Amino acid sequence: MSSRPPSAPPRLAGYEYEKLLGSGGFADVFLYRQARPQRRVAIKVLLSTVLDESVRHQFDSEANVMAQMSTHPSIVTIHQAEVSGDHRPYIVMEYCSRPNYGVRFRKERITVAEALRVGVQIAGAVETAHRAGILHRDIKPANILVTDYNRPALTDFGISIAAGQGEDVEDSQGMSIPWSPPEFFADPPRADVRSDVFSLAASVYSLLAGQTPFERRGQRNTATDLIQRIASEPLPPLNRPDVPPELNRALSIAMAKDPAGRYDTALAFGRALQQVELSLSLPVTQMDVLDDRGAAPAHDGEVDELTEHTRIRKVATVDPETGTSPGGRRRVDPYAGVAPALGAAPAAAGPASWSGASAPSAADASESTMLRPAGAPAGSVGRAPLASEHQEPDPERPRTPAWPFVTLAAVLVILLGVGATLGVRHFFVEEEEPPPTSPINIADDPEDPPGAPRSVELQVVAPEQEGGRTGRVKVAWELPENFAQEDHFIVQWQDLPANYDRYAVQHEVHGRNSVVIEIPPQLAERCLTVRTVNPNGQSSEAEEKCLNG
Template structure:
């Protein structure tokens, strides 16, 4: 069978369709041109064939969560969410034209500096989501887009949940196995902020390794193989000589099997990556965190240098009459995006290391004015390059050798040019020598074509050894009982395979119980028991996103 063809793009008032950007399990993403204001936007449209109410709820929740988070500079901006004329929900998002990191990490060698920069910036986005009470649960390279300003932007909050519901993730759909933490595959699965820390670290690891963390080249890499390695095998070391030991240690801590051994927060992991940047003498990447709780994370004295590179902004409110900040109203920071030197210190902003304070600027200006004898306004006036000095300014002193040049008539520039050429030649020769003798040639990686229709996929193998366990025979008046359905994963399960669980042969008036339930990355689920039925049988089938389907395996209650 061939992959699912994309759906027809909906006709949307004020938008002109341009092309298909991509397809997923439940939605397509199209490129449109918006008429007013004129811009190109990406529009994610839910498939009209999706009848599962839980998927529709997740789609609506994604729009609400991303709208709440999209003011962050490293989260994709949401413009609008509506329902089309043919009754398909859609989300209008910022269009990121550059290739995402899911495309890039397998096709090119990403530098250590870029991987660290992306990790720090996305850590700020994840920390912001956590402080708002949201777990992402699907952080991976493909969900990190790149804006036109070459800044990473996190997207796809489709399976995010409220942080307090981390022990109730039975209905998870669409999680990506290669970057998922071990607790996602326990029975029952669990999730908390440290689960997102694991996935973010696995993403940084993938950018550096050119493959997923537990993938083995030349070996079988099915979903069951990956789940086994993630749950029980140690993290393989990065085979790159330019990756420092400090970075390998940070990734190992963030990807510990036991959540208690990981960094407690995404902020702490981002700080660890900033520390690696310091040790490599790289520019320390700014990490932005929006804190709606009115308090910042505690830190120790040794973190003071990194504090200068971490903006933790509070949501400030100001009474227009008194100038105070009552707790009953809240609005976004009016100084967001303004240079830190101009933002009020009472608002809780921390200026970056490169931005001097207002008082320091004033003192420096006054000092410069007094030293040159110019007025205060003269000392702060900006002039274009080559502008003439003021009349009060003394003429510039002649450069060294200028008097000799005027006296002898021999220009000095030929000798300066010759010296510069010699320096360049020696520098290029030394660089080529170091690269040839000391740095090994990078391993050539096989690449895959983009937007090429995949070969027809073979039907997957069916699940084995289905078990039914009634965990609530009667849920009470008006509430059905519940049964846990579990099975053994087939050995040939592919990475894109999932399972479909459904009651068999129910009467037509039992539509509420007849809807199928798709299960991703797990081998058990809980479903409601239809009441007043003498014979009840459950079917389980293996499917994949290319349209392949295994034989249906049936198991009945009461030994049927």
């Protein structure tokens, strides 16, 4: 949540304000109750102080993209987008009341089964967005919400771009460094569908590790440190005993440094996670992909105008047991150079011996899901007995039912167990001493405030013009020595006249070290400050820089 005070919730016809849900750099999210139909909704409202037209355009684009995608079961639903009476754009969204995964992965141990389920379902959402020509560019645990039906839902398409614009991503505003692929930090930065695959895999890794992929406990984890590790250091394998080698291999492929070494699509990554589910004998999660490339219906062998402008949208349910189209041949493992294939086990081992790069044959898959009685040999279930194995019961000896003996034995065992437990507790177990109490309300040692920004520079990018058009200046600085990934910056003009409220606002900057702001006009000297703020609200010393003339 942002350290700035939240804006006042707007009055919206048909909605009743309840509470603040969160704040970001340019918008606040409030909980409202809708009157008709009655339901609780989350409403994202752009700040009235945001004057940057690019931000407003980005806000409108987010509404349009999410509305286009929100029919998918794993993408947050958009209900409405409008402008309030006080001229603030807002988006009415589905309210997800459960904690998002950005909160959960830091506080609790998430099971492998849940992480795989989330990865598969969000992979279907990302694949659907890619097929519609949209790159998300900011996939991270905090952007995976949880619906009331405990289903993950992807949100925040605020910095998404068209897939064809991947070579022009200079605007890195809002980029989340810990989950970003190396190509985001290249010169020039670039992005394609494999960039989203990297971020999705990094999110799944975080759910299982309890920290971001390249975070190092006990070491510096500044933005600069993380970028250097993302670009050059290998991905540490998850060392949880319940994480199988197949999952570590799938994550290594999806997070390869070179995009050419990754899975080509989110669909392929989701299928790899499904294969891990099979190897662990877990229920296979369905991956829903909305495919709008179906053939148009023909009308009596003719194509009319309506047919030409109609597409049949179908949901393609991905089969985890095949990695190719029906009738196609299996490919040789294309990722052997990125993550070596795991050693193959005998066929009787079932799906636990999968390498994660090739699926078992139909016969193997069928054999692996049969239920056998304990001690039965493989292949003995599901077939008729051989003649040599067939035995008839002796007709002259009546069969005595076994259930009375089994019941009696069970009752005796239970009575003996209860009696032994009570005896041991009475004669041998000493009464436990109450646990020692710990003092409360003892203040923690105060943290050191964040370091101040360094080498603040001002560059006029648009000079003032006659007719009232204000100029614009780019403010840039170097990161402080102890900068952490959760810190952000506040940029603000100082000592402005009373009627300059428009220019006196604080500009919050997250994930970057520059910002373009408007220049207060008709002043002899204009000075601004830049300071660092950590999540606890502690602020550094302000670094001042003046723009003369």
